[in-house]
Amino acid sequence: MLRDAEWTDLDASAVVPADVLKLREGDVAPADLRVLDCSDDFAVDSGLLTGDYAPARLAARDFVALSARCTAGEATLVVVAIGDHTELARRMCVLFVLFRTVSQARTHVAAQASQLVLEIMQIKQTLLNRGRSPRKERAKKLLCGGERFHE
Numbered sequence: 001m002l003r004d005a006e007w008t009d010l011d012a013s014a015v016v017p018a019d020v021l022k023l024r025e026g027d028v029a030p031a032d033l034r035v036l037d038c039s040d041d042f043a044v045d046s047g048l049l050t051g052d053y054a055p056a057r058l059a060a061r062d063f064v065a066l067s068a069r070c071t072a073g074e075a076t077l078v079v080v081a082i083g084d085h086t087e088l089a090r091r092m093c094v095l096f097v098l099f100r101t102v103s104q105a106r107t108h109v110a111a112q113a114s115q116l117v118l119e120i121m122q123i124k125q126t127l128l129n130r131g132r133s134p135r136k137e138r139a140k141k142l143l144c145g146g147e148r149f150h151e
Contacts, residue, residue, distance in 0.1 A: 012030030018079060023077060031080075031081060032063070032065055032081035035061060041057070044058060044068040048067045049088050
């Protein structure tokens with residue numbers, strides 16, 4: 001990382017926007033970055049963000065996302081976003097909102113299904129209670145899991 005006009009090794013947690021750093025083969029992007037300059041073979045794997053783990057060759061002004069792994073070459077880059085402001089964090093937030101929405105919809109459907117089952121049971125009970133007779137009592141026991149039918 002370039003600090004005070006000198007290249008130094010710092011922990012990824014020390015990175016702030018506008019820092020300039022280098023990525024080499026095997027390095028992982030500690031933040032969202034913009035390529036300033038790079039070798040002709042500079043490539044990264046952005047699979048965590050895109051789902052496509054195939055390395056992509058990049059050039060100056062291209063975007064490199066937090067967690068992208070350099071698979072070839074080297075580049076000088078500038079930090080454009082960190083932490084909750086990164087593209088990965090934004091997409092995770094969208095996924096969380098979608099998951100919560102789906103979960104709430106499933107809960108609503110389950111509540112409606114439970115209500116429907118209760119209403120069906122009430123209708124069944126009403127039908128069984130009308131004009132009780134020995135034959136209907138026997139049918140009620142059979143329907144409600146009472147005695148087994150024997151001929």
